[in-house]
Amino acid sequence: MEQENRVVVLIDMDCFYCQVEEKLNLDLRGKPIAVVQYNPWKGGGIIAVNYVARAMGVSRHMRGDEAKEKCPEIQLPSVPCLRGKADISKYRDAGIEVAKVLQKFTALLERASIDEAYLDITRPVEERLKTLNTNLVNTDMLPNAYALGYDSLAEFIQDVHNCGADSIEFDYEHAKRLLVGAVIVSEIRAAVFEETGYTCSAGIAHNKILAKLVCGMNKPNKQTILPKHSINILYRTLSLKKVKHLGGKFGDTVCETLKISKMSELQNFTEKQLQTKFDEKNGTWLYNIARGVDLEPVQARFNAKSIGCCKQLRGKSALTDLDGLKKWLRDLGDEIEDRLEKDALENNRTPRQMVVSFTTQLPDGRDSGSSRSYNFAVDDELCGELFCSKALDLVMDSMEGVKLKDGEPNRKLKSTIKFLGISVGKFEDNSESKKIKKINDYFGAGASKDMTEKKNITSDKGDSKKTLADNSKSKKLCNGKDYIFQKFFHADTKPAKNELVIPKRNDDSTEAVKNESVLASTLDKQESFFAKFLNNGLKSKEDIDKSKIKPPTTPTCEVVNCGENSNDSDYSSSTINNEINKSIALFEEDPEGVARVSSMRELLKTSNAINEDTSDQLEEAREPHNADNNSRGKSLDNIRGNSNNCLETFECPDCKKILTIDMFETHSDYHLALRLREEERQQVRNEIKERKTVVKNEIGNSKRSVEKSEATSTKKPVEKLKHDTTSSIAGFLVKIDNTVPTETCAECGKKVSVEKFSEHMDFHEAQRLSRSLNMKSTPGHFTSNSVKRKKKSPASPRKKNKMPSCKSIDSFFKS
């Protein structure tokens, strides 16, 4: 699964905002429409145009009034306004709805924008190859699909069937995978349509940039394959500026300094030449992309790393006084509060930082942008009021306050503000702090004392003997580990020897606030549970052995939704990403694993395989480090080391990763979550299959098929699982027998048999974890009244020559 042989897909929703409006208002269907915002002035600015309206010459960059001239019957639904700003929340929600469908097909999904997502389906393709004979793939399985460089898809399929015998350049193994990928993408797009009613287009290639490039070649509601041997055909006429990252100033300088304009011309330069003309990094990037190579991995990211809102304050609305500034900061802060509230419910996370940014008019007339950040204190109440007041502080600070006039505390600002924005980011997972809180509660009164001790340690620069190893809470912490074991394995475990230090988030407000910043910086370094799993998991046994010499570093992970960053990482972020991909790949290699219900039970059986030797060696390895922690920084590192490296390790029976005991809970939940998702994916596949047969049956007997369609599509997902309830993880949720005593789950309201209750709670735990992994595990739902998909093979005139007519590739793109 080398980077060059991936199957990467870009899914792009067709004129998304228009589709959302059409779904919400049936009157708009089939009519020419454009979505506008701020309609008062010249009919508002157009932000989306549907294809009916495009055919009549309406485009973006037009005002509503212009569109009306071009197309008098055009409908102009308007983006609602909230607090004086355009409110795009309904489109955001729609985007999430779509992404949730996509996510059922692969966890390796990167949401690139509100309506776009990259999918790495390399693994699913390999899986499908085991059961699907590519020679049986035909155009009926690929409606609305195209292969670049071919006049018809059939010719490309024929090439694959012939193993590309006609052409020397033909990379059979790769083309075969793209073809199978295209079959999967057809299913994905069908599922999106079935479940949401939205159409989308897709590009299928071996990397992100190419997938993005070809996605736009056939729209709407179409998908395009880019076989390797067609890249040069594409590049011959492709403007360099159409390639992602080259659309801006950098692209301009590349074109100017090299005196080129087409992508293919970039191939005339050596890597060295490109590196000297630009810099090393850009040089190799250009060299690679000129040959269709882009190694950028698809990141597993569902949620945005930041949530922000801003407002352009042009002309008269520019801010000149303090009241205006306050008013807008309050509105922006309130919007952030609203969105954070929703985000916390959906994603179980909290931001650690806010940034306020603004632009002001300089004396010379030029605009100047600035931004200032604030890290939330532990006891900050994250509300609009706080955002507003902190933002005000930051703005005032960097603008040197208000200008005073005539003794009166006047409200004139030093310079007018033309743009204002607040955003929050650096998210931290709530489940982690909740778990920590739970453990703290378990420790009882000791927790608060521990906190003060820790504060002293972190702030006490010179004192090296106060390591965490020798304080009195060691015993209690051992009990805490037992507690974790008992909760998740319902079994007694032997008392542990090594201490487990739990980092604490909850502050004791009665304590002095002096050291708050020190504490905050300690928390800066705190990793999410999942990050710890990943970073520990990516160490092989050999690495652990090596760590006898050098204490293990614990790189933070920036791929989880918390968006952790790390400066002291030994691993590049792409390496970490690869590890995520691998762990997901491991899960995908085991589709039958669904049958094994309780990995927790299995883990219990094998949990005795604790490697005491390794842990002892690790303990030794850390000693010299402990002895040398004079500086505060070292002391902090030491705390991290203690909290992250619980010293007993074992091998996960599911994925063979070496784990530490504190990762037990998280790791088993992780596997459970992955299996659960796989089950969902299978459900989607079965649904699609079922629906296809239903459509076929419809031809023969329309009445009967309607009944069947109703029967299959209106069933609740849980009921659908009944037939294989014994082997299914989702069987946790199914009440098998009415006579069995049940208990109502406080979390989801479902009735669950008492016997299965603990497993049910585990399920919720897994769900929470799943959320923290950006992999939501909401059961698939098929609307019963959604329009059935009509299959239609593209009736394109079949030409003899394989090379396409030399129409400029640019002409495929909308301006």
Added chain:
DNA sequence: CATGGCCGATGA
């Protein structure tokens, strides 16, 4: 006055 409001990445 006139793409505005997003988001992510990067380099110093």
Added chain:
DNA sequence: TCATCGGC
């Protein structure tokens, strides 16, 4: 940490 860029 902040400024700037790129793209939807």
